[in-house]
Amino acid sequence: MTKKIATREAYGTALVELGAELPGLIVLDADLSGSTKTSEFKKAYPERFFNVGIAEQNLLGTAAGLALAGKIPFASTFAVFATGRAYEQIRNSIAYPRLNVKVAATHAGLTVGPDGASHQALEDIALMRAIPNLTVIVPADAVEARLAVREAARLKGPVYLRFSREATPVIFDEDYEFDLRKAQVVRPGRHVTIVATGVMVSQALQASEQLEAMEGISAEVINVSVIKPLDVRTILESAEKTGCVVTAEEHSIIGGLGSAVAETLVENLPVPMTRVGVLDKFGESGSPEELLRAYGLDAEAIVYAVRRVIMRRVSSKA
Amino acid sequence: MEQQDYRLLEEKAWRLRRHVIEMTAAAGSGHPGGSLSAAEIVTLLYFKTMRHDAQRPGWPERDRFILCKGHAAPILYAALAEAGYFPTEELLTLRRLGSRLQGHPDMKVTPGVEASTGSLGQGLSLAAGLALGLRLDQSPARVFALLGDGEMQEGQVWEAAMLAAHYGLDNLVAFVDCNGLQIDGRVEEVMSHAPLREKLAAFNWAVFECDGHDLTALDRTLGEALAVRGRPAVILAKTIKGRGCSFMENQAGWHGKAPNAEQAAQALREIDCRREEK
Numbered sequence: 001m002t003k004k005i006a007t008r009e010a011y012g013t014a015l016v017e018l019g020a021e022l023p024g025l026i027v028l029d030a031d032l033s034g035s036t037k038t039s040e041f042k043k044a045y046p047e048r049f050f051n052v053g054i055a056e057q058n059l060l061g062t063a064a065g066l067a068l069a070g071k072i073p074f075a076s077t078f079a080v081f082a083t084g085r086a087y088e089q090i091r092n093s094i095a096y097p098r099l100n101v102k103v104a105a106t107h108a109g110l111t112v113g114p115d116g117a118s119h120q121a122l123e124d125i126a127l128m129r130a131i132p133n134l135t136v137i138v139p140a141d142a143v144e145a146r147l148a149v150r151e152a153a154r155l156k157g158p159v160y161l162r163f164s165r166e167a168t169p170v171i172f173d174e175d176y177e178f179d180l181r182k183a184q185v186v187r188p189g190r191h192v193t194i195v196a197t198g199v200m201v202s203q204a205l206q207a208s209e210q211l212e213a214m215e216g217i218s219a220e221v222i223n224v225s226v227i228k229p230l231d232v233r234t235i236l237e238s239a240e241k242t243g244c245v246v247t248a249e250e251h252s253i254i255g256g257l258g259s260a261v262a263e264t265l266v267e268n269l270p271v272p273m274t275r276v277g278v279l280d281k282f283g284e285s286g287s288p289e290e291l292l293r294a295y296g297l298d299a300e301a302i303v304y305a306v307r308r309v310i311m312r313r314v315s316s317k318a
Numbered sequence: 319m320e321q322q323d324y325r326l327l328e329e330k331a332w333r334l335r336r337h338v339i340e341m342t343a344a345a346g347s348g349h350p351g352g353s354l355s356a357a358e359i360v361t362l363l364y365f366k367t368m369r370h371d372a373q374r375p376g377w378p379e380r381d382r383f384i385l386c387k388g389h390a391a392p393i394l395y396a397a398l399a400e401a402g403y404f405p406t407e408e409l410l411t412l413r414r415l416g417s418r419l420q421g422h423p424d425m426k427v428t429p430g431v432e433a434s435t436g437s438l439g440q441g442l443s444l445a446a447g448l449a450l451g452l453r454l455d456q457s458p459a460r461v462f463a464l465l466g467d468g469e470m471q472e473g474q475v476w477e478a479a480m481l482a483a484h485y486g487l488d489n490l491v492a493f494v495d496c497n498g499l500q501i502d503g504r505v506e507e508v509m510s511h512a513p514l515r516e517k518l519a520a521f522n523w524a525v526f527e528c529d530g531h532d533l534t535a536l537d538r539t540l541g542e543a544l545a546v547r548g549r550p551a552v553i554l555a556k557t558i559k560g561r562g563c564s565f566m567e568n569q570a571g572w573h574g575k576a577p578n579a580e581q582a583a584q585a586l587r588e589i590d591c592r593r594e595e596k
Contacts, residue, residue, distance in 0.1 A: 026451075050450065050485070058443045058477035065447020068382075068433060069455070073447075089440060089474075097425050097434040 012037025126255025189220035386441025439472025468500030530555030
């Protein structure tokens with residue numbers, strides 16, 4: 001059985017580590033510190049932790065002000081509230097002046113589970129990706145999440161970090177090297193490229209094993225944890241080799257990773273492509289596992305998408 | 319301070335007003351009304367109260383000014399130019415393509431601008447966060463914020479007001495430029511937030527009121543506000559929108575409209591008459 005840890009847990013741990021290394025690191029939360037895991041930092045460094053209450057616009061604005069004072073603020077709340085309620089604060093108070101604020105959002109995607117649609121951010125990547133100056137990171141597992149937080153803290157400029165509530169499989173070894181500029185080929189293959197982000201990376205790996213075992217299809221799996229700036233080169237090199245692409249994300253198919261990859265392929269290498277993601281719908285209550293299955297975001301759905309995209313490639317060559 | 323020194327400050331405020339008219343006329347757009355109402359407040363801060371140095375815009379211990387009502391950028395630019403942050407000739411490039419003087423303040427391009435503002439309601443959060451950060455560093459620097467009275471309708475202002483009081487930010491002083499007008503008309507008719515004094519007091523701010531065009535009164539009131547310990551202070555400064563130009567005064571229509579050449583000439587003549595009366 002694979003070990004499972006939530007990326008939000010890794011976020012909390014990384015903050016405490018960084019607190020010792022970076023005296024300018026400040027953490028802010030909007031009454032969700034137990035859920036976002038910033039409570040760990042609060043325990044270790046109470047003088048550098050500020051609760052702003054249930055006021056997300058002011059959460060991001062105060063973080064921007066702390067950045068004006070030369071601090072490195074991490075501001076946390078759920079992804080729906082960070083990117084929805086406080087969208088314009090991120091746009092105008094943080095990204096436009098390129099302030100050194102890290103928007104660390106947890107509880108993204110369907111895997112929020114029973115809380116239902118109001119709390120499941122499915123369009124946050126699209127919103128954040130559209131804002132200039134902002135780096136957008138979606139870690140695939142707890143190991144990568146910890147390293148991403150460390151890199152984000154050292155990157156001078158605004159960053160959006162997307163974490164999950166649910167414990168998800170740990171994919172990477174402890175010696176894994178995270179590079180903000182590079183997408184990683186986590187499984188090499190020849191017949192199809194699966195570009196995945198966040199919790200869908202482990203689903204893509206499962207799908208690739210099934211495809212290999214059942215149908216002899218060799219899938220290359222690429223983990224895109226930095227959605228912006230996108231590592232276009234790694235994606236194009238793989239697409240050139242395999243001739244078809246499937247994207248997989250725990251997000252709407254509109255505006256997220258699938259859109260970013262489609263934009264890249266259409267302009268550079270128009271090969272058949274299919275998106276796996278939420279089909280322009282809101283979520284609902286359910287267990288994370290049930291929801292991923294019901295909304296077509298599990299390994300089965302990726303297997304199906306791969307078959308379809310390979311058919312299209314074959315027929316386009318005929 | 320001597321009476322003579324206040325005269326010099328008054329003279330400075332009228333100089334800033336001249337710049338506002340010339341800049342917005344040259345630009346053919348902009349916000350003269352709310353710039354003119356804030357002339358004395360901005361003058362007092364930049365030419366008397368604030369510790370700052372145009373030669374060292376990044377000096378860590380400088381006092382900071384955040385123009386929450388970012389559309390009043392012309393009065394800020396006028397003050398910065400007069401204080402030596404950039405040449406006064408540059409004021410006439412306001413709002414032009416490639417200019418360092420954007421329609422609303424952009425800290426990345428304009429020397430002396432401390433924060434990018436323009437979207438109403440966001441500035442007080444910036445000021446509070448900045449004050450919190452400076453206090454963590456035990457900096458002697460103080461933060462001054464200028465809001466519009468229409469801007470007080472934004473919910474985020476009250477979120478920030480709550481935070482500043484909760485964390486006892488006594489290194490923060492806010493001004494509200496109470497000119498009573500917003501784009502669609504009188505503040506009390508569009509959406510009344512009266513009684514503003516009581517509301518801010520209920521948010522646990524130390525609240526002061528004074529005539530926002532009387533530099534002596536403003537200076538005395540600001541002194542009292544700066545002496546407050548343990549909580550933030552706010553000065554409700556009663557002002558006249560478009561102050562100094564008879565045809566602009568108390569006219570909501572002059573919120574975001576530039577004078578044409580003829581109107582600008584008349585405005586400058588009136589300003590010069592008012593200067594000489596002083």
